Amino acid sequence: MKATRTRSVFVFIFLLYIGISRSEIIQRSEYLDNAKKYLVEWEVDLDTKIATFTVTVTTIGWVGFGISDGPNMIGADIVIGGVKSGKPYFKVSVAS
Numbered sequence: 001m002k003a004t005r006t007r008s009v010f011v012f013i014f015l016l017y018i019g020i021s022r023s024e025i026i027q028r029s030e031y032l033d034n035a036k037k038y039l040v041e042w043e044v045d046l047d048t049k050i051a052t053f054t055v056t057v058t059t060i061g062w063v064g065f066g067i068s069d070g071p072n073m074i075g076a077d078i079v080i081g082g083v084k085s086g087k088p089y090f091k092v093s094v095a096s
Contacts, residue, residue, distance in 0.1 A: 009046060019037070024045075024046040024047065025043055025044065025045050025046070026043065026044045026046065027041070027042070027043040028041070028042055028043075029041040029042070037058040037059070038055075038056075038058075039055070039056045039057070039059050040053065040054070040055055040065070041053070041056070042054070045064075053065070053067075059082075061082060062080055062081065062082035063080070063081055063082060064078065064079070064080045065078070065079050065080075066078040066079075066095065069093075073095045074095060074096065075094060075095060075096075076090040076094070076095040077092070077094060078092070078093050078094065078095055079092050080093075
């Protein structure tokens, strides 16, 4: 009986440790069009304050994605990418 109680206490402490040490991550996703061809997924780690974005788009051309902290795109970080001649390309810039 003593070994069973020791294991139970260890499992409880381990689960408590995992719950305390785990960082809080918020995950969201949103289609940006009615045809559901432009999906943006993001997660934010509240402890490290790092946001990660994934953009999945059905297209035969290029894709653009921008992030701004204001009501317009002035000063926004923008990524444009696509595939040309079978090779992927990306361009990162700041909107003016």
